[in-house]
Amino acid sequence: MVKSTRSSVTSFMKTKLRKGAWSLEEDQKLIAYIHSRHGNWNWVVTPKAAGILRTGKSCRLRWLNYLRPGIKHGNFSQEEDETIINLHQQLGNRWSTIASRLSGRTDNEIKNHWHTHLKNILQETETDDPSEDDDLLLSNLQKPSNVNANSSPLLSSSSSGDPAGEIYNNQTIEENDGSSQTYVELQCLWDPVPASFPMEGLYGTTTYTLASYYDDGDDVSAYLLMQQNEESV
DNA sequence: AAACCCGTCAACCGCTTCCTG
DNA sequence: TCAGGAAGCGGTTGACGGGTT
Known part of the structure; x- marks a missing residue:
């Protein structure tokens, strides 16, 4: 067989x-x-x-x-940058391990972000007065990114030709009880959208429940409530 | 307006690790 | 225990878009 x-x-x-x-x-x-x-x-x-x-x-x-559902795209937050820098100091280029501690980010995305942004920020910081490292690093992280959010095919409304741009996160809600919920907007790639379905991802099995759905002819979207099971994290 | 340069990031490649029979 | 295959991982490449000259 x-x-x-x-x-x-x-x-x-x-x-x-x-x-x-x-x-x-x-x-x-x-x-x-x-x-x-x-x-x-x-x-x-x-x-x-x-x-x-x-x-x-x-x-x-x-x-x-x-x-994969639950993937975050677009600019990294200052908190994410700081987390990546801290973890990289501890772990080195173990991108998958770093990614596992940043919900919704992939190893590839973190690796690219490191090479294109964070590495340069650190180098700039190191060439200045070491006594001001912390403040300088913070201010560098707070600089607006060179990357326009719209340059991401995921968030661009222009026709980049990349269809996956039609799936993106809408809002993330982190809670202190060990579970997290994320609302995901899904431009329907399959039809019909089921009311609820489980899907196994990198961080365990996630259950998606249809929160709302609209269809105005050209634009069909579903808002899905993602419930990440606590035991799978 | 066109050519060139550079930054970004999706995707590829090859090596390593894990799993199964 | 070992070998072969599948999956994971990290480095690298190449296409593309925006900025500059």
């Missing part, structure tokens, strides 16, 4: 595989497939089963870094 699966996957791999940016259709297929699997899927067979001409590895990366 394994052999037949493997051989069919191998023959699938011999077909021309796509590279580069993901299309809306590919994203829709991947989301639909993962949704249909209810948290139980295998990355090796995913592309074939979902009808995507990509490697399983590429599908996994796309899902984990972009399509």
Whole structure:
């Protein structure tokens, strides 16, 4: 059985595989497939089963870094910057470990943010009077980012060609009881939107409940209430 | 207006670690 | 215990957009 699966996957791999940016259709297929699997899927067979001409590895990366529910995109807050800097001092380039302590951020995003922003801020800070390090670091972190929020394909209303921009976080509510809830706006990539469904993510199984839904013809969106289960954190 | 430069970030690549039979 | 495959991880690349000349 394994052999037949493997051989069919191998023959699938011999077909021309796509590279580069993901299309809306590919994203829709991947989301639909993962949704249909209810948290139980295998990355090796995913592309074939979902009808995507990509490697399983590429599908996994796309899902984990972009399509997975609960992913935050856009500018990092000052608190997040400070957390990353502190953790990097302790852990070094262990991006996945750092990401696991920043809810909603991926290792890839943190790594990019480090190389493009934080590393430079630290270097600037170190070249000045060391006695003023703390104040300088804080003021540097408070500088407005060079990155315009609209430059992110996720938040841009312009047509960047990246369909995943249609999923983004709307609001995060952190509570002190160990659980967190996040409202997620989802431009519907599947239809119909179920009233409630569980989905396994990097931080455990998350249950999504339909909070509101609107359809004005061209623009169909659902607001989902994400409940991250305490035991999964 | 066009060419060039630079910063950003999604995606790829290859190595390592984990898991399963 | 070991080997092979799957998943995870971090470094690197390349496309793209905005700014500058």
